[in-house]
Amino acid sequence: MLLTINLRDKRPIYKQIVGGIKDMVLSGELKPDEQIPSVRQLATDMNINPNTIAKAYAELERSDILYSAAGRGFFVNPDLAKAYRAKEEEVKKTLILCVESAKKCGIKKERIIEIIEEIYDRDGSQAETEP
């Protein structure tokens, strides 16, 4: 499982892990009911304390991205409807804060959409390649 944490990122490590795995699940990169690396395994792989991984996994379970059972491990929740809706809400909330402030400062709507197009249409370093 490819997960990188960025030390220059202001978000705490566990939030970066939450974001990374959430995106992998919602993008289908991780399959329904697939088992993900154990807390200890990922902790070893990423050289991070197990408590930090556990904190991230717990949040992913609360967000209906994963489900788990002690003694068995963590698995991808096959029913992602709720998580998907929450993701869209999260995106919307971020955009509201960002766009309202931008608007107030005189950044035109057209400029914002231009930026969106530019971001969306470029390849994206980790994005899926299309055939």
Add this chain to the structure above:
Amino acid sequence: MLLTINLRDKRPIYKQIVGGIKDMVLSGELKPDEQIPSVRQLATDMNINPNTIAKAYAELERSDILYSAAGRGFFVNPDLAKAYRAKEEEVKKTLILCVESAKKCGIKKERIIEIIEEIYDRDGSQAETEP
């Protein structure tokens, strides 16, 4: 000066103040070279610790939004070119994080633009109304 801080907001108070004043300056609500309330004055008005206000003002000065004259207080920087460019950079950086993740999760570009339009075109509770 109308500045409201939201105690439920997860952003620290000083960041909320920085954001609020930055937006007021870049939107022209505060005029070039206009003096803004003193640290003590604003601290009293908002019932906030003066250290918190001072921290916000210091950051605004570093961002070329305000300038200070020792013993006389803080004033709006009349040369906002740099600050304006930084604001656009900041908006762009936020949009990159948000949009790349949204894209990966399968949220379509059209949906994002739809949300932007919706946010931008509504009145906005605290937004300036144009004559």
Add this chain to the structure above:
Amino acid sequence: MLLTINLRDKRPIYKQIVGGIKDMVLSGELKPDEQIPSVRQLATDMNINPNTIAKAYAELERSDILYSAAGRGFFVNPDLAKAYRAKEEEVKKTLILCVESAKKCGIKKERIIEIIEEIYDRDGSQAETEP
């Protein structure tokens, strides 16, 4: 023997088995002195580790629900008076925790009884139908 375990259920698997078999015995679905599937048999049928089944059977024996004959397997205890009393105690203990907390939070007695009626009078997906 129809026993379903729910991997999403937060109760450990062996507890789910204990609960399921206990209910089947106390409801008369399993007859006095009837032999139940061997540990290995049930482990195979349910695709569960034999240790887990063995743990459940051991607890059922301690609770006087089953008895075992070395080398011959597990059987339904025909004398269920003790187990029945323990079940009522267990129900009562759960209700005390739940109802006292509900009461403290202002949930009215009438509302609780209403919920009980609703639960009790509906068919229950896995409940036995009476002829």
Add this chain to the structure above:
Amino acid sequence: MLLTINLRDKRPIYKQIVGGIKDMVLSGELKPDEQIPSVRQLATDMNINPNTIAKAYAELERSDILYSAAGRGFFVNPDLAKAYRAKEEEVKKTLILCVESAKKCGIKKERIIEIIEEIYDRDGSQAETEP
């Protein structure tokens, strides 16, 4: 603030704290916007590790019982509608598990209601006394 943890209780310490504070808030024992003891303070008072208290407080904030801000502390959420609805759901969920099993084992509805009445109408060691 009166909060006792019971070592014989099977629930983990942090869950007992969550339950205790939730009940105090939903019963009105703690007032809207009232500040509750700091993580460190309660940790000292109860002789429990601060991390354990912090875990409980975090869950209470996620449940809309409390709100917080780093540097200021935790406060009782004045808008408890959501939390109250969740509490009723929680009670209902517990009752379903308990009552369905009891029913299956032949415990009569009248007996269950009798138990509820008995629990509800007795004083309750920590219950509010009525004038």
Add this chain to the structure above:
DNA sequence: GTGGTCTAGACCACT
């Protein structure tokens, strides 16, 4: 092997 809880202690940002 798996996750969950808890303690102890450090360090940081914010007020």
Add this chain to the structure above:
DNA sequence: GTGGTCTAGACCACT
């Protein structure tokens, strides 16, 4: 002073 994050390490229940 406040909470938030992270590490380290122990111990437990469950599979």
